[in-house]
Amino acid sequence: MLQRVFYQPLGGQLGVTNGMADGTFGVNSTCTRGQSVTFLYRALGTAPSTVNGFTDVAADSFCAGAVAWAVENGVTNGTSATTFSPADGCTRAQIVTFLYRAYQGK
Numbered sequence: 001m002l003q004r005v006f007y008q009p010l011g012g013q014l015g016v017t018n019g020m021a022d023g024t025f026g027v028n029s030t031c032t033r034g035q036s037v038t039f040l041y042r043a044l045g046t047a048p049s050t051v052n053g054f055t056d057v058a059a060d061s062f063c064a065g066a067v068a069w070a071v072e073n074g075v076t077n078g079t080s081a082t083t084f085s086p087a088d089g090c091t092r093a094q095i096v097t098f099l100y101r102a103y104q105g106k
Contacts, residue, residue, distance in 0.1 A: 040099070
């Protein structure tokens with residue numbers, strides 16, 4: 001039931017997410033920093049004009065474009081000058097901050 005409630009409007013219609021690799025939506029999974037900025041990028045973003053400069057985000061990573069977009073648009077920055085930490089869990093506070101910053105000027 002939860003899978004259908006969340007996945008249909010978010011993933012199916014908006015193209016924000018396709019769910020998890022195992023075919024589930026992962027309603028109880030923790031979102032990573034990489035996933036969180038990717039969701040926002042897919043919902044709101046346009047192609048970034050720069051590449052991300054983080055040593056821990058490969059150019060072919062699923063979140064590379066989203067990370068570049070998020071930094072370029074002031075949604076977030078790295079966890080250090082050279083790292084983004086895309087696999088780290090994203091706290092509720094971080095997600096709300098990302099949302100607030102992403103919606104400024106929208």
